[in-house]
Amino acid sequence: MIGKTMRRTVLALAVAGLSAASALAQQQPPGGRLGTGLPVPRYVSLKTDRVNLREGPSKDHRTAWVFQRAGLPVEIIAEYETWRRIRDSEGTEGWVLHSLLSGRRTALVMPWAKGKQPPISLLDRPDEKSGVMAHLQPGVITNIKGCDGKWCRVMIVMDGARDVDGYIQQDKLWGVYPNETIE
Structure with a gap:
């Protein structure tokens, strides 16, 4: 014979299972x-x-x-x-x-910072102290050329005729996962 505590546990597990199945459905x-x-x-x-x-x-x-x-x-x-x-x-x-x-693969430059953040620097090397290739506004679409888990090499079409590629820190992009590598 099953006691009250055991019945409650079985009932709770059954309800939890139904909830999980419902969420999956x-x-x-x-x-x-x-x-x-x-x-x-x-x-x-x-x-x-x-x-x-x-x-x-x-x-x-x-x-x-x-x-x-x-x-x-x-x-x-x-x-x-x-x-x-x-x-x-x-x-x-x-x-x-x-x-x-x-x-x-493409990514957006810090879409969560639109209107709140100054332009983000696109750098010529994966180093915060390297030269600036361009300044990117939050929300700009970049083409991903590769990522090493910390930095991504991206390409931006600046004026329809000229492409600029450089590096941006991976955590400043939406469209790549943290620590994801892309070759």
Whole structure:
């Protein structure tokens, strides 16, 4: 015979299990079918200047937002067949068709500091005392050429005709994970 304490423990575990299963079901669409088998989460970028962010993983779902910035980094947080659940730097989440995403790595310069931070220096070497190549405003999109876990080499298209590449500290970028290395 099970005592009251044991019954409460079993009941609490059952409720916790249901809560965990419910939370997982909300993360993954019905059926739980995944897409590529690549690591989730991971960063990618928007392929085009117009990407519909939908409330669910099909064209039948309402468009909640329209991104209008090709190259914008986003984080894939779930996959379902040909759909990817993404999150942007402001925390907005929704579903996009995989063909609207690119594996090209980009990052935003300190988007959390817009209007609060002076320009960030793009340096000619991965050293705080090196020469300044350019000053970047928070929110600028950079193309990632590589990261060593502390510094990233990035490229910026300055005026449509001239590219500038240099180094920025990795923790000043949204679109790369802390200590992530990219070759």
